[in-house]
Amino acid sequence: MLHYYLIIVLAPLLAAVLAGLFGRQIGRVGAHTVTILGVGIAFVLSALVLYQLYWAGASPENLSVYTWAVTDGLRMEVGFLVDRLTALMMVVVTFVSLMVHVYTIGYMHDDPGYQRFFSFISLFTFAMLMLVMSNNFLQLFFGWEAVGLVSYLLIGFWFRKESAIFANLKAFLVNRVGDFGFILGISGVVLLTNSLDYAEVFGQAGTMAQQTIEVIPGTPWNAMTVVCILLFIGAMGKSAQAPLHVWLPDSMEGPTPISALIHAATMVTAGIFMVARMSPLYEYTETALAVVMTIGAITAFFMGLLGLVQNDIKRVVAYSTLSQLGYMTVALGASAYGAAIFHLMTHAFFKALLFLAAGSVIIAMHHEQDIRKMGGIRQYMPITYWTSLIGSLALIGFPGFSGFFSKDLLIEAVRESHWQGQGAVYWVAYLSVLLGVFVTALYSFRMFFLVFHGKERMDEETRSHLHETPWVVTLPLIMLAIPSVIIGWITVQPVLFGDFFGDAIVVTGKHDVLASMGAHWHGSLALVTHAVMTPVFWLAAAGVFTAWFLYLKRPDLPETIHGKFKGLYVLLDRKYYFDDLWIKGFAGGGRRLGQALWRFGDEIVIDGFIVNGTANSIGRLAAILRQLQSGYLYTYAFAMIIGLTMLLGWLIWLQ
């Protein structure tokens, strides 16, 4: 199968190179043809790989492609580990990428950087595939940083826009803070196992867990806990978990197709995937799992709240992404890795759909993104309207839609994770994901109602031009709406309860909440029919109702509420002041410190005092020594000989 895998990763790479370097020669049509072909091939073959692994009973493969370098007994390789976890990710990534490629034809139609854009998104697909298909930490890190690079290039795609080039720098640097932890985690793995290969490292997990690392001298900590937390810091950067989430909302400065592909469906889920992939390590450390769970819970709930006060259509969806990533992280912390990956998959479809639908609205509105200037668009854009409704229902977990299965069972898994000891961590996590359901429904339908229903608040000029977007835009919407409805129905049984992942995900006995839930599993239909009896359903319903009441029934109320809770509103509007912490605190502090070190350390102390000071003293000394100058060579030679003899004598005396 190695040939298949190579074609899967290299087809998008080749397409990216062609569109990037020869964009002018092959033209616009050439660029989108070649990249769609590349990603299309990757998708078809990925689907074939999944088919082979799941239906045809092929066994997982672990192959080395080439040796990157070997030194000191450490093998650094490039290779593929393709099991069902990988295959699932490959299909999701290539499918969403393919849809986004098609959509881009419409969205970027008038953009002068057309070829460049196609080149970048194909390059992204290559990098993401390298990440998920890796069989070792080195290549994982390569893919990890490469997707970060493309994200940087694409957020700053419109490089004349000051806000875009601010956002891409911010995204790259905040991710680098996460990668700082990540590379230390990888180094820790090498320290403990002297290997970068997943299979070898996982094989030694038992001994790793018995070693200690002294981060604070004299205080031995469990080595596995330290390593897993360090790796998770990487995941916090990439998957935008608080407090490293600040880059994701700003990343919306990039064109909408990449918001869907990179900042919703795929790249941001790399952290979730990574922790699931490392489940054989995380299973040994409940402390690290508790950290994962807490961070996820905070993100799930508090980032959702921020979605309530946003007025930019893309930013609402962005905060919703943050919150949903928090859900996945909580599931990881509960050892329900399968539930996290399942939610990752359904989320990839419906969130990509929501972003692309938002993009469709933005095109129709002539690049207006403020939802306060929209309203009543339903009648002008029926396809966008209905697909958005499907996406929103899937997001809030309406019974029967894909998000329902993944989110309902995710919350159930968190509730069942009694092994956490039902302490503060358990309750924080459980209540966050539960209350988050209400918040999700509220912000989702606030946006939905403000955009598609109610009074038409746009200006007359825009309104007269409103119409449905072309088929290259609506086709991907429909293609993504289909899985948003049905994917949950058909996959929940095998993925969560049917041992779909096999050995790819390891869960030790008492952590295995999904297994205990499986004992009460009576099929998709039963879950849907029993949904009305769960608090999740009523919380979601309450959210939708509140949104309807506030934004359609009594649109005057939100203003009054703002007025009453001014402090809270400011706190949300300032995003809990995290941006100030990073920008003013860290970035500003770093610059001030650098300035001080340069002006004081380099210029005053080293150059001023030591270097030039020495030069000046030598100058004064020279004035005295000038008296000794005779002009005769032998005097100098004699002096040098004396000097050397004294120096050598001193050295010999030392011996």
Added chain:
Amino acid sequence: MTLATHLLSALIWLPIAGSLVLFLIGDDGDAASARAAAMRWTALAVTIVTFILSLGLVAGFDAGTAAMQFVERSPWIETVGVDYYLGVDGLSVPLIVLTTLITPLVVVAGWDSIKLRPTQYFSAFLMLEGLMIGVFSALDGILFYVFWEFMLVPMFLIIGVWGGARRIYATIKFFLYTFLGSVLMLVAFIYLYGLVGSFDLLEFAKAPLALGAQQVIFLAFLAAFAVKVPMWPVHTWLPDAHVEAPTGGSVILAAIMLKMGGYGFVRLSLPIVPDGSAYFSTMMIVLSLIAVVYIGLVALVQKDMKKLIAYSSIGHMGFVTLGFFLLWHISGESGAVLGISGAMVQMISHGLISGAMFLCVGVLYDRMHSRQIPDYGGVANTMPVFAAFMVLFAMANAGLPGTSGFVGEFMVIIASFKASFWIAFFAATTLVLGAAYTLWMVKRVIYGEVGNERVAALEDLRRREFFVLGIFALLVLALGVWPAPLVDMMNATIEQLVQQVALGKL
């Protein structure tokens, strides 16, 4: 006498001979004349032949042994036992090839942008090339010292004649700093000669030495090498020298001359005074980490692009010295080789990346005659091809995997975690700092609206510039995607070195 047995001599003396020819013939002071053009082509031909000859070094090199290869030895000053003694191992071959590769590119880069005394300019670079190859292949202390000191002369001239406004201050500072350091190295050589009876560097490594003497010799070597690297706090000559140097001078300075310091540590300090190195290793690690963190912060606030890249060089060279001196702090059975390998890869990679970065600044300087970041903005609008190169090299400078900049840093960070969590912690800050200062510069220079009318009038890369930057780009990517050939070439030598050093002399 065949080429195969005297390959190293050919590599050293061919460029030096070329340099003398150019110097003696000279030009008529008119850069556009046919005579000056003929001289340019001669210079290019000599550097290309030298490069091709150096490939013979790679082809004939046996990576399976740590022994010296291509050895040439004949008495030179018999009365004091000074030999003309050359030889190379896995540490020197990559650096020699780096030298022969960069020099022709520098010649091409200076092709028609040097108006003043162009032939002398190229002559100086040829001289420099021969002397630098001499340093990397000399195995006799005096020979080493002669190459080492003579190297200063052409560089002194390059900055002093073709440099910027404050070139005199910069050259004096550069010369005094490096010269004072080297004199102490000579004293150490003379002392060792007293023990061994020759200036054979390999014999020096075998000579028994008490700890006290080792400590003193280490400090003497340190004075020479720390200045060249340069290590904090003797680094302040470098930003000044870079700012005043012409583009070609900056490229050679950053790409190769700084490597002399690193090379000195592995060729001389570690094998000759292993216990002295052990004694001072903690200090060396601390100084290296200061270079990474302190210099990273200082680089952040620079407004002059050349100064920024110069500071970035100091930070990246911090990884080199860090990798060399981890050895004694790693308790497990592996990690020391990884650290030194990583440091060596970092030297080669930094040669390519910093060279390319200085060339990029040169491209802009040739057009705008400014190195100040605020004078630019939105260059990508008028120079899209150049912008693509600049972003690539910036990413490489920030250590992005897939580029050469990642390889050495990755290996050194892993090795330092084996020594201590906190060493790795401070070393890894480069991920954030390196990205911050490099990409912030890119943001202000390359991205944004067209900054002013002069930026609006910029023309994109010419063929010659595209060709030079393209070669750098290919090398940076190739080394990032497949560093194995380089690492394999050095493995045997480094393993043997680590064994010898770990054993010590006491």
